[in-house]
């Protein structure tokens with residue numbers, strides 16, 4: 001049976017380490033083997049420290065994919081959908097490999113990260129390293145609970161993983177990553193009721209507004225999309241807050257069986273509807289990075305390492 005990478009549908013954890021790397025040589029055969037070794041590293045730490053709920057994802061940047069696995073291409077592989085409107089931007093930034101390491105212990109995330117970097121030397125440059133942490137009861141640093149409407153149970157798998165429509169890639173996932181930086185000073189100047197109108201939920205108790213009371217520019221309206229038949233256009237979010245006393249934000253990781261829902265959500269937020277209703281939250285936070293990746297199944301990575 002095809003096995004998906006564990007980090008794609010993992011439950012929320014206390015800590016995460018997100019690594020974005022660029023490959024600086026053209027030794028694809030070695031890299032295919034090393035990627036399989038990263039999976040073995042994840043499995044080893046998961047077994048050794050089972051109480052830490054370790055999980056990982058290795059995802060391949062959509063440009064680098066053609067060098068790494070040129071003979072088999074996921075049907076919907078496409079670059080990051082750069083989108084702009086007025087002063088709202090979704091930039092694309094460099095990234096050949098994206099590695100998500102999650103656990104309930106930061107020391108374990110660190111230990112795995114250090115081994116991954118050692119393993120990949122001298123083939124890569126580290127472009128960005130971000131440490132995510134659980135904040136209070138699963139809140140973003142703006143104070144709102146994040147992840148409530150994420151698909152749950154078996155739905156997670158049907159939303160996040162490629163099914164039988166692309167047989168070589170069953171169990172894989174299209175991953176989009178964006179690091180958002182919040183303007184906390186500006187956000188904190190708002191009344192709580194104004195913040196709630198922008199998000200579309202109450203702040204303290206995390207209650208959804210009734211749909212006729214929700215502003216068309218709210219984050220929840222702009223992100224909860226349906227197709228022409230009324231089916232939800234969903235993604236599974238693996239977001240976590242990051243930051244220190246100087247900068248704060250949300251590291252956003254979206255996993256889906258197709259890149260389309262993410263692209264549609266991004267357009268709905270940045271460009272908005274015919275009346276010009278964009279996601280007003282974007283007046284208080286902005287994307288500083290962006291990358292499109294594909295995380296193939298464990299079977300695919302192991303098989304390709306032999307070739």
Ligand code: HEM
Pocket residue numbers: 140142144145146147148149150178180199201219220223224235237250252254262265266285
């Ligand atoms: C600054 C970055 C962001 C913050 C702080 C943020 C925060 C939130 C919060 C507080 C909610 C309501 C609770 C929940 O259902 O999770 C939410 C919902 C949601 N967000 Fe975001 N979000 C951010 C970026 C994004 C991005 C980049 C996407 C694109 C995939 C996205 C997609 C969604 C979706 C699909 C929902 C569920 C809407 C619903 O069905 O009600 N968000 N977000």
